[in-house]
Amino acid sequence: MTLHQVYRWLLACYPRAYRRQYEDELIGVLLDDAAPGQRRPSARDVSALLGGAVRAHVRQVGARFSVDTWRDAAQVLGLIAALLLFVRSARVPVLHLSMFAQSYPDGIGEEFALWPGGLGAALWLVVAVFTVSAWGRAAAAIAVGGVAFEVVRVAEAYGQYSTVFDIWPVVLAAMIPLALALRAPRSVTAVLARWRLGTLAAATVVSVGAPSVTLLTPVDSSASPIYGTWMFTSGVDRAEAILLTAGYLIFALVVLSTSTALRLRLLALVVPVGVTLLLTRVGLGTPGTFLERSSHDGVLDALTWAQWSTLVLAPVLLFALAVAILHRHERPGTSEA
Known part of the structure; x- marks a missing residue:
């Protein structure tokens, strides 16, 4: 993989609108700053690019929720x-x-x-x-x-x-x-x-x-x-x-x-609660999966780190997915909400 391809792969972590506007310019600057014969980006460049991607997504989310x-x-x-x-x-x-x-x-x-x-x-x-x-x-x-x-x-x-x-x-x-x-x-x-x-x-x-x-x-x-x-x-x-x-x-x-726009946002906002309900009342009782909980003398065993991680991350990730789907649905060129 060439240095140009690695930079483009790292920039794929940025929001699409950001890439559309700045990707070529950023790659050009990064290649100009690279040492002759360099084939891999420095740890400093990787850290800066990934940190910038996180900040760009946070700004994008903030802009969406400011509507x-x-x-x-x-x-x-x-x-x-x-x-x-x-x-x-x-x-x-x-x-x-x-x-x-x-x-x-x-x-x-x-x-x-x-x-x-x-x-x-x-x-x-x-x-x-x-x-x-x-x-x-x-x-x-x-x-x-x-x-x-x-x-x-x-x-x-x-x-x-x-x-x-x-x-x-x-x-x-x-x-x-x-x-x-x-x-x-x-x-x-x-x-x-x-x-x-x-x-x-x-x-x-x-x-x-x-x-x-x-x-x-x-x-x-x-x-x-x-x-x-x-x-x-x-x-x-x-x-x-x-x-x-x-x-x-x-x-x-x-x-x-309520109006369609308001109703869809309310449904997206309650996704974390719905996911938590499904995980705690259905998922944790599903046999044969890592969510299955064993018990001794009628007392449930403590949750494992994997189960706790699922309870914390699944609602957040599915909420982000719901917001992304809603945003995509309401973008110009798609069906109106």
């Missing part, structure tokens, strides 16, 4: 994610409050507790309210505390049971401060319109109240709890499962009712 539609989508994602995490944290405390209000016969004793779910619910509710109030930076700052809360909960579960079944809230929570830190051209109220905000509020109430409503329904002792992975929780009865499903569908319908 108003991406910023609008980030604000909407921050609101919906905060509401979903509020639902997840508030369901049990609300159930306990309902039991207390109805003077539940067998008391709730040690099971009655507003901690720690109440703290998480309060944090995410404040984030949602601040987002709607157009206080995005304050919401992002509070969301950092929410991320820490979710990390602690997952770390405790992993330390006790070596489980990562519910690691998806950490991924969703981590996206909120990043999304809300972007300065959007419009408030989330203007982006979604009031009727969608009202619909999101209704979905939140339905989902949070799902376990409480089950207290008012007759209990069928012969019916076993539902442990479906799609419920995002476990051990719910049928009435609660129906209400949770209704709440999830309302959230989904709000997203699907």
Whole structure:
């Protein structure tokens, strides 16, 4: 391989638009600086070219996400994610409050507790309210505390049971401060319109109240709890499962009712969460693969470095792929979004 070919191979790491504009000029400069008879680039040149490629891709990504539609989508994602995490944290405390209000016969004793779910619910509710109030930076700052809360909960579960079944809230929570830190051209109220905000509020109430409503329904002792992975929780009865499903569908319908450009960006933004859900709830239980987890005496073994690497890298890489596909789809000359 000639020196010219090596330089062209290294420059292939740069974004296509950058190569189209600067590739020939850069190769000419590099060849002019090369020593007579040199056949391989120096380590310094390789390092400089690869570092430049990384910086070029970062600038390109920053330029893509600076588009108003991406910023609008980030604000909407921050609101919906905060509401979903509020639902997840508030369901049990609300159930306990309902039991207390109805003077539940067998008391709730040690099971009655507003901690720690109440703290998480309060944090995410404040984030949602601040987002709607157009206080995005304050919401992002509070969301950092929410991320820490979710990390602690997952770390405790992993330390006790070596489980990562519910690691998806950490991924969703981590996206909120990043999304809300972007300065959007419009408030989330203007982006979604009031009727969608009202619909999101209704979905939140339905989902949070799902376990409480089950207290008012007759209990069928012969019916076993539902442990479906799609419920995002476990051990719910049928009435609660129906209400949770209704709440999830309302959230989904709000997203699907937005404009095509906004909807596609929202779907791209939730790719990391979806990938994490698939890996932790399906992939880690797949026999015959490196994701398969063994157990001893009913306790799962700790994840290997390969499994942890997959959990970290797969959501990031597939998110980048989703963004690239969307960008390619919307480029001039392709079908319009």
